[in-house]
Amino acid sequence: MEYVIVDARQRLIGTLRQVVPLTVGATFTTDAKDTYAVLNIDRASRGRNDVQTLTVVRIQNRMQQAAE
Secondary structure, three states, rough: OOOEEEEOOOOOOEEEEOOOOOOOOOOOOOOOOOOOEEEEEEEOOOOOEEEEEEEEEEEHHHHHHHHH
C-alpha cells in the first residue's frame, strides 16, 4: 500500500510504502527516524485505489532521540 502523508493542517510531509496496511492509531517510523501516529485515513481513491492519504502527528523526532 502506498500512502501520502500530511499533517493536521494538510501540509504534505511525504510518501510511505507499507506492506502491512496502517490503521488509525498506528505508529510508524520514517527513514529519517521521525515517528508518527496516524490520526485519519482518507480512502478516497482519486483515480487510484492503491493510494490513501494519512493525516498524522509527529510523536518523536530524530532530534529528541539524539538528546536522550
